[in-house]
Each structure stands twice: as C-alpha cells, then as structure tokens.
Amino acid sequence: VLGLALWDIQYSVLLCYILFYCVVGYVYKDEFGIQPAATYRNLNGNATGEFLMEKFFSALRRCTNKHTSSVTDGNSLCRHLQSSGFHHPTKLRALGARSALRKIPLAFQLQRGLSSSGSADRPESLLHNQPNSQRVRSHGSALTQAVYDAPTLSHVLKSRGVTDEQFALILKRNPDIVNYSISNEIIPRLNYMDYLYEKGEFHGESVVDYVCRQPTCLEQRFEEIYSDERYIAIRKPYYTRHDTPRGRGRPAYEAQYDGDTSAEEWLQARYPDAYLRFCHQIDFATEGVLLAAVTQSAAAEVCKNFEKHRNKKQYLALVFGHPQADRWTVDAPITKDQHCPKGFKMKIAEDGEDGKQSQTQIEVLVRGHIALEGPHKGKPASKVLIRPLSGRRHQIRLHLQKSGHSIIGDNAYSDDRDSHRMFLLAHRLYVPLKDRSLDLAVPEPAAWERALSQ
Numbered sequence: 001v002l003g004l005a006l007w008d009i010q011y012s013v014l015l016c017y018i019l020f021y022c023v024v025g026y027v028y029k030d031e032f033g034i035q036p037a038a039t040y041r042n043l044n045g046n047a048t049g050e051f052l053m054e055k056f057f058s059a060l061r062r063c064t065n066k067h068t069s070s071v072t073d074g075n076s077l078c079r080h081l082q083s084s085g086f087h088h089p090t091k092l093r094a095l096g097a098r099s100a101l102r103k104i105p106l107a108f109q110l111q112r113g114l115s116s117s118g119s120a121d122r123p124e125s126l127l128h129n130q131p132n133s134q135r136v137r138s139h140g141s142a143l144t145q146a147v148y149d150a151p152t153l154s155h156v157l158k159s160r161g162v163t164d165e166q167f168a169l170i171l172k173r174n175p176d177i178v179n180y181s182i183s184n185e186i187i188p189r190l191n192y193m194d195y196l197y198e199k200g201e202f203h204g205e206s207v208v209d210y211v212c213r214q215p216t217c218l219e220q221r222f223e224e225i226y227s228d229e230r231y232i233a234i235r236k237p238y239y240t241r242h243d244t245p246r247g248r249g250r251p252a253y254e255a256q257y258d259g260d261t262s263a264e265e266w267l268q269a270r271y272p273d274a275y276l277r278f279c280h281q282i283d284f285a286t287e288g289v290l291l292a293a294v295t296q297s298a299a300a301e302v303c304k305n306f307e308k309h310r311n312k313k314q315y316l317a318l319v320f321g322h323p324q325a326d327r328w329t330v331d332a333p334i335t336k337d338q339h340c341p342k343g344f345k346m347k348i349a350e351d352g353e354d355g356k357q358s359q360t361q362i363e364v365l366v367r368g369h370i371a372l373e374g375p376h377k378g379k380p381a382s383k384v385l386i387r388p389l390s391g392r393r394h395q396i397r398l399h400l401q402k403s404g405h406s407i408i409g410d411n412a413y414s415d416d417r418d419s420h421r422m423f424l425l426a427h428r429l430y431v432p433l434k435d436r437s438l439d440l441a442v443p444e445p446a447a448w449e450r451a452l453s454q
Contacts, residue, residue, distance in 0.1 A: 151182055152182070153177065153178060153180075153182065153186065154167060156182055156186055156187060156190075157170070157186075157211075160190060160207070160208060161206075161208045162208055162211070162212070166208065166212045169212055170211065170212055170215040173212075173214075173215050173373070173450070174215035174216050174218075174447070174450065176216075176446050176447070177215055177216075177218060180218055180219060180221075181221075184220070184221075184222070185218060185219060185220040185221060186218045187258075187259060188220055188257075188258070188259025188260070188261070189217060189218045189219070189220050189259075190207070190211075190218070191257040191258045191259050191260075192239065192257055192259070192260070193207045193210065193211070193217070194207060194257065195256055195257040203417075210420075213372075213373040213374060214372055214373060214374065214419070214420045216420065216421075216445075216447035216450060216451070217420035217421065219237070219445060219447055220237045220239075220240065221235065221237055221445075222234060222235065222236070222237060222240075222263070222266045223235040223442075224270070225289070225440060225441075225442060226438070226440055229294065230293065230294050230295060230298040231279075231291060231292065231293055231294065231298060231302075231438065232267065232271070232276065232291075232292045232293075232294065233289060233290065233291045233292070233429075233438070233440045234263060234266070234267065234289075234290050234292070235287070235288065235289065235290075235442045236263045236282060236286075236287060236288060236289075236290045236426075237287055238285055238286060238287040238421045238422065239284065239285055239421065240261065240262060240263065240284070241253070241260075241261075241262035241263070241264075241284060242262065242263055242264070242278065242281055242282065242284065242290070243262050243263060243264035243278060263278075263290055264276075264278070267292060274294055276292040276293065276294060277292060277293045277296065277299040278290065278291070278292050278293075278299075279291045279292065279293055279299050279302035279303060279306075280302070280303075280306060280311075280429075282426050283394070283424075285409075285410075285411075285421070285422040285424070286422065286424045286425070286426055287421075287424070287425050287426065287445070288315070288425045288426025288427060288442055289426045289427070289428065289429045289440045289441065289442055290426070291429060291431070291438070291440065301433060301434070302431055302433075305431060305432065305433075306391065309389075309390075310431075310432055311429065311430060311431050311432075312387070312428075312429075312430040313387070313388055313391075313426065313428065313429055313430075314385060314386065314387055314427050314428040314429075315385070315386040315387075315388070315396055315424060315425060315426055315427055316365075316383065316384070316385060316386070316424075316425045316427045316444055316448075317383070317384050317386060317396070317400065317407050317423060317424045317425070318381055318382070318383055318384075318407065318408045318423035318448065318451060318452055319381065319382055319383075319384055319400055319405040319406060319407055319408060319423075320376075320379065320380070320381055320405055320406055320407075320408060320414065320416075321380050321381070321382065321404065321405045322367045322380045322381075322382055323362075323364050323382060323384075323403070323404075323405055325364075326363065326364050327361070327362065327363045327364070328361075328362055328403070329359060329360065329361050329362070330358075330359065330360045330362065330399035330402060330403060331357075331358070331359045332348045332349070332355075332358060332398070332399060332402055333348070333349040333353075333355025333356055333357050333358060334346050334347070334348060334349060334355050334356055334358045334392045334393070334394070334395060334398055335347060335348075335349040335353050335354065335355035335356070344412065345394070345412055345413075346392070346393050346394045346398060347398065348398055348402055356390075356392055357390065358388075358390045358392045358395045358398075358399070359388075359389040359390055360386060360387070360388050360389065360390075360395060360396060360399040361386070361387040361388075361389065362384050362385070362386055362387075362399070362400070362403065363384060363385045363386075363387075364382050364383075364384050365382075365383045365384060365385055366382060366383040366452065366454060367380070367381075367382045367454075368380075368381055368382070368383075368452045368453050368454040369381055369452070369453050369454075370408065370451065370452065370453075371450060371451055371452060371453040372408075372418075372419055372420075372450075372451050374418040374419070375418055376408070376416065376418060376419065381408060381452055382405065383448075383452060384400075384405075385427075386400075394412070394413070396424065397410055397412065397413045397424070398413060400413075401413045401414065407422055407423055407424050408422075408423045408451070409421050409422040409423050410422045410424070419451075423448065423451065425442070425444055425445075425448075426442075427441060427442065427444070428440065428441040428442075429441075
C-alpha cells in the first residue's frame with residue numbers, strides 16, 4: 001500500500017477499502033447469513049431461527065411502544081432490544097451492520113409495521129411460533145406486517161376448541177410441534193381429522209381430545225431430498241396420496257377436505273413446467289422416499305432396474321412385541337384377499353392358492369415400549385429394519401403380521417385402531433444407474449422417538 005501510495009494515491013485508497021471489507025467479511029461471516037444447517041433450517045422448518053424471530057418481534061414491539069422516536073438506526077434499535085430481553089449478540093450486530101449499510105428508516109418502518117390494531121393480543125413466546133411459509137425474507141414494513149398478522153399455532157388450535165391447559169399439554173407431549181408449518185401441516189391435518197370424525201372413525205372421541213393425546217398426528221412434511229437434471233426425490237408424508245388417479249374413463253380425483261393434496265400435486269407446484277413421472281409407488285399410509293423422473297428415458301431405466309431386482313430398498317417400522325430372534329427371513333407367497341369387499345387387502349397364500357413368491361429380511365434394532373398415550377401405552381414394541389427381496393403389494397405388512405409382530409397403527413393387518421399413523425417408513429432407496437448410482441435416504445421422523453421408549 002505504501003509503495004502504491006508513492007505512485008498513485010487513488011490506488012492506495014482503493015486497496016485499503018478492499019482490505020477493510022475482506023477483514024470485515026471474514027470477522028462477520030456468521031452475521032451475514034452463513035449459518036450451520038443444523039442450527040438454522042431456513043427452507044424446511046426452523047427450530048432456532050423461528051424462536052429468535054418470535055423473540056425478536058416480541059422485544060421489538062415492547063421497545064417501539066416506548067421508544068419509537070429514539071429508534072433511528074440499527075445501533076439504537078439494538079440497544080433497546082437488549083434492554084427489552086433480546087440477548088442474541090450475533091443477530092443484533094448483524095441488524096446494526098445491515099441497517100447502517102442500507103440506511104433503512106427503522107423508526108418509520110417499525111411504527112407502521114408494529115402498531116396495527118390488535119397487536120396487543122399477539123403472542124410473545126416460543127409457544128406461539130410463526131408459520132414457516134410466512135418468514136421475513138427482506139426488509140420492509142409490509143413484510144413485517146405480513147409476518148406479524150400471520151396465524152400462530154395457538155390461534156389455530158384454540159380456534160378449534162383447544163383450551164390453554166390442553167395447549168400446554170400438547171406442547172409438553174410434542175415440543176417439535178412449534179416447528180410444523182401452520183398452513184402446510186397443521187391446518188391440513190386438522191381438516192383431515194375432521195373429515196375422519198365425520199365418517200365416524202374416532203369412535204366418539206373429539207378431534208381436540210385426540211390431538212391432545214397424540215399431538216404428533218399434526219405432522220405432514222413434504223421435502224425434496226435430491227434433484228438433478230434427470231431425477232427428483234422427495235419425502236412423502238404418511239396418509240397422503242401418491243398421485244392423482246387418471247386414465248380413460250376415470251374421473252379426476254376430487255379433494256375430500258381443504259388441504260387434501262398428493263405427492264404429484266406438490267411436485268407440480270414446485271416444478272410447474274416439468275412433466276414428472278414416478279418411478280415406483282409407496283402406500284398411502286407409508287411415509288418415505290419417493291423417486292420421480294424428469295424424462296421418459298430416465299424413468300424407464302429405473303423401472304427396468306426394478307424389474308430385474310437391481311434396486312435395493314430398506315424400510316423402518318415400529319412393531320408390536322419383542323421378537324425372540326434378532327434377524328430372520330420370511331418366505332411366504334402373497335395373493336389377493338377375496339373376502340375383502342373393497343379389494344384392498346392382500347393375504348398370505350394358503351396351500352393350493354396361487355400366490356406370488358415373496359421374501360423379506362427383518363432385523364431388530366431396538367426393543368422398548370409404546371409411549372403413545374392410549375390403550376397401547378406401555379406395551380412391548382420394537383423398531384426393526386426391513387429389506388424386501390421382492391416387491392409385492394403389502395408385502396412388508398403381511399410378513400410382519402405373519403411373524404407375530406404387526407406394525408403399530410396398521411389398520412388393515414393389526415388390531416390397532418388408536419395410533420394416529422402407521423409406523424412404516426421407506427427409509428432408503430439405492431438405484432444403480434449407467435453413469436452413476438443414487439443412494440437416497442430419509443431419517444426417521446422425530447415423532448418416532450416419542451412413540452417408542454427404551
């Protein structure tokens with residue numbers, strides 16, 4: 001710099017600026033959005049991030065009600081936030097730095113964004129989280145107002161009849177519920193249970209009482225886990241349709257309740273210009289990996305691998321009982337159950353019946369007890385890893401039933417009519433392709449940890 005200063009003062013000033021911003025960028029790299037994925041999951045549910053956002057707005061509301069005239073820039077705002085209970089230095093420094101650089105008229109924005117009617121009734125704690133779909137993505141009073149007016153978890157549940165005591169119980173039994181999306185998970189699930197209630201599926205129990213007993217029933221998370229130029233893989237939630245029925249003479253599917261969507265519809269909304277083809281199927285009640293192809297040739301390659309048994313699947317399940325063996329294989333043919341009036345169920349083929357050969361490998365991972373509130377609480381249960389060697393309809397469910405350990409929540413092949421879901425997860429899919437291999441996996445949901453105690 002000194003050498004250049006002797007040559008041209010303008011170049012030395014320029015280099016000083018570059019050096020200054022390099023140092024500032026390194027020191028404040030965390031403040032400017034580079035956060036660990038485990039801490040801030042800004043795209044698909046946010047534990048720490050939404051907590052800080054809610055706490056930020058709570059402190060912001062208190063300080064602006066008292067000191068609006070003195071909040072003129074980011075630094076003064078930070079001082080008032082600290083005095084109001086917001087103690088996250090990284091976020092406060094970032095707020096001061098960004099507002100100073102962008103010269104945001106904070107007092108004007110905060111006065112407009114936080115002094116609307118009804119603001120005194122807004123929640124002020126982690127227990128009233130904002131929905132993922134309504135997060136602030138840029139500065140501005142309009143966006144601040146949009147987040148502030150968004151429905152909260154407590155508002156949605158209490159509008160359905162949940163009392164304060166029941167709300168506290170729901171949070172105690174499922175703390176992760178604050179991370180659920182209001183619009184994409186909680187409301188559609190509540191509508192689905194209302195639909196089941198009208199059909200008489202709750203046997204006299206109200207939807208509110210059921211949600212209080214098993215609040216993990218409100219989870220419904222679609223998630224994209226892999227994508228490239230040929231394939232897209234997603235996590236399909238349980239009790240969601242695979243795709244929309246179609247074909248010659250078949251009517252389009254009509255939604256049964258508000259929020260009744262399918263994996264196909266979710267992908268179409270995400271990729272409106274693409275024509276995606278599913279490469280395989282998983283049951284309506286099963287959660288897990290679902291692979292779609294962008295082109296017809298890509299779909300044909302995966303389907304051919306399935307026909308030749310090259311693709312490998314792994315499932316996780318919570319089952320009743322403690323198996324005596326740690327590993328075993330079930331080899332039992334499967335055929336249609338002719339006594340099922342809806343044609344839905346399958347069965348193990350008896351002697352003389354024409355069944356399709358089916359083999360399943362099962363391995364016990366954990367033995368414990370059911371922790372779900374209800375008639376099965378405390379009963380022995382186990383988590384098992386399943387490797388199907390063939391791909392018959394309901395194969396895993398039938399082979400576990402034959403082993404004496406039906407899947408918890410399997411309404412078709414067990415006596416359980418109380419658990420909120422079938423605990424079967426399409427955990428992993430391995431697809432060897434010509435140019436590479438796809439190894440797709442989803443972890444077990446957090447709700448599973450609350451369903452099985454060790």
